[in-house]
Amino acid sequence: ETGVTQTPRHLVMGMTNKKSLKCEQHLGHNAMYWYKQSAKKPLELMFVYSLEERVENNSVPSRFSPECPNSSHLFLHLHTLQPEDSALYLCASSRGQGAADTQYFGPGTRLTVL
Amino acid sequence: AQKITQTQPGMFVQEKEAVTLDCTYDTSDQSYGLFWYKQPSSGEMIFLIYQGSYDEQNATEGRYSLNFQKARKSANLVISASQLGDSAMYFCAMREATNAGGTSYGKLTFGQGTILTVHP
Numbered sequence: 001e002t003g004v005t006q007t008p009r010h011l012v013m014g015m016t017n018k019k020s021l022k023c024e025q026h027l028g029h030n031a032m033y034w035y036k037q038s039a040k041k042p043l044e045l046m047f048v049y050s051l052e053e054r055v056e057n058n059s060v061p062s063r064f065s066p067e068c069p070n071s072s073h074l075f076l077h078l079h080t081l082q083p084e085d086s087a088l089y090l091c092a093s094s095r096g097q098g099a100a101d102t103q104y105f106g107p108g109t110r111l112t113v114l
Numbered sequence: 115a116q117k118i119t120q121t122q123p124g125m126f127v128q129e130k131e132a133v134t135l136d137c138t139y140d141t142s143d144q145s146y147g148l149f150w151y152k153q154p155s156s157g158e159m160i161f162l163i164y165q166g167s168y169d170e171q172n173a174t175e176g177r178y179s180l181n182f183q184k185a186r187k188s189a190n191l192v193i194s195a196s197q198l199g200d201s202a203m204y205f206c207a208m209r210e211a212t213n214a215g216g217t218s219y220g221k222l223t224f225g226q227g228t229i230l231t232v233h234p
Contacts, residue, residue, distance in 0.1 A: 042118075043159075043205070043224040056221070088157055100147055100166055101209065103222060105159035 003027045004106035006091050012112045015081060021109045023074040023091030031096035032074040033103060034066060037088040049074060050096055081113045117141075118206050118225035126231050127196045134181070135191040135228045137206030143167075147209040148189040149222065150180065154202045162204075165189055196232045203227045 004025045013019050025032065034046040048056035049068040063085075065077040074091055088110050092103040117140040127133040139148065150162040165173045165180045173180045181190040193200055206225040 042226050043222075045221065048221070090157075090159060092159070100164050102149065102161055102164060104161060105151075108157040108159075110157065 003104050004091060004093055006089075006106035006109050008109060009107060010110050010112075012114065013078070013081065014114050015083070017081075018077070018079040020078065021076040021089055021091075021111075023076075023106055025072055025074075025091075025093035025104075025106075027093055027104060029093035029095050029104075030071060031094045031101075032068060032071075033092040033094075034074065034076050035090040035092065037090060037108070039087075043090065047076075078111075081111075083113050086111055086113045118208055118223055120206055120225035120228050122228045123226075124229045124231070126233060127193075129198060129232055129234050130195055132192060132194045133196055133230065135193070135204050135206075135230065137189045137191065137225060139187050139189060139206075139208050141187075141208065141210070143210055148180070148182070149207045149209065150178070150189075150191045151205045151207060151224075152200075152202045153205060153227070159205070163191070193230075198232050198234060201230060201232045203229050 007022045011019060031050045033048050035043045036046055037043050045058050046060045047066045052068050052071055063080050067075040088108045090108045091106045094101045094103045119138045121136055125133060146167045148165045152160045152162055163173050163175045163178045163180050165182045172182050177194045179192045181192055205227045207222045210221050
């Protein structure tokens, strides 16, 4: 299943680096999401974009900056991260319609902050 | 506020046997959706099955079925004829529909997950 792709799959960065995570969906969906999955914690919703407009920002620190240039692409720009930001970052997309709005996930980017 | 509880941190099952993974939820919404996802060690979250709050019949998808008991607010996943490839983390999630930006989207709340190990 290659409906939602994420690059890179693994990323190691220092606290002073700037990097970006990329997500692309090939499903014709209208909504895209960023989640953070830390060890021993449930998935945490970070951002939601609906029709390229940010509609949800769950008190995420400003060192995480999302960008949605079109309905197929979603980026997460990272700068001056902390070691506690090390986690699996998952992107998802959904149609954004109907009661059974199912989110489909990408493979994730495993981020390590040194 | 919504809450999803998965009380089984880990479960073990023999290959070819059935296993039930528990999920209870708490919501004051009348309309909601319940989802199960599988996460192998590779990290990808794989959608398995969906149950709507107004669906009268339990959802089924191949070897997966959802035992939906609305009065008890439970949505247990049943995997029949377990296979070695079923070994993974399983997450229960609940959706609250939210409208913004000209469209609705599914805001999911996830449980802590259950690690399933299938023994040969």
